Amino acid sequence: MSTQTITGELRRWIQDHAQAGTSRETILQSMCASGWSQSVALQALAETLDGASPELPPPSPVPEPDLRRSPAEIPLSDRRVQVLLRVEHPRVVVFGGLLSHEECDAMVAAATRRLARSETVANDKDGSEINAARTSEGMFFERAENEICARVEARIAELLRWPVENGEGLQVLHYRAGAEYLPHYDYFDPTHASTPAILARGGQRVGTLVMYLNTPEQGGSTVFPDIKLDVAPIKGNAVFFSYERAHPSTLTLHGGSPVLAGEKWVATKWMREREFT
Ligand SMILES: O=C(O)CCC(=O)C(=O)O
Ligand SMILES: [Fe+2]
16 A cells, blocks of 8 residues: 655645635645545645644744844944845845945856866766756855855855854856746755755755845846745845745745846855754
8 A cells, every 4th residue: 555645746736726726625625536545635735734733843943134123234244234125924035235246246257167167077078068058057166165155154144143154055056048946945855865864964954045146137036936026136135035944834935037138147055954064
């Protein structure tokens, strides 16, 4: 007898239908009609749609800027950062001027150098263009790999009051016109077989900061479909969100909408529960 597993894909499917206005009863009926046992279907509905379900794992502490006095600006040791928007649930904060234009350009230049190098290596080895195309989409820096990474990491740690050591290395993504990042969660799917090994290096991801390194000509906003929020990608600005458990009830589903003209560069910092090694 096979047991039925509640996957992230199933939860997403339930969420999509609930958001489209389908009633709980109708969702249950179509799940049962497509072979789900009623008890598993009911549990999946409860887990996905009831924020206060007793099945929820306990919350973790998360990174959080100091917004207690509703500051329009947060004075950090080396820069004043604007607070442009905040949402309580999901926890989302949009910052203005987190990076100077020079810092954005330096990050893009460092990432471009690294991408060019990995393409050369790939081409020298086997002339593979597929490889080159893939590596040109994104790359990870080591933590404090160069001066600009170290400076930005220290600033983020101060802004979000979260240790530098808990951060993954910065990831730089390059989107060409037409490219997008479909909605996803940044935490690791607890039901996935590879997740325990990933969690051994510093626990779950609990927060994300996406920094815009340029302003695309058209498109390329960061979207949060659960709350229909659309954050404009503006050079030097950043969007932060946190998730205290690896669960859709955090409403942190998000994606990069298609770049319609020009290109888009972002740097992402993911924060873990513990020191990331
Ligand atoms: O490009 C964006 O706006 C979103 C990027 C993102 O979701 C990520 O890096 O995990
Ligand atoms: Fe993401």
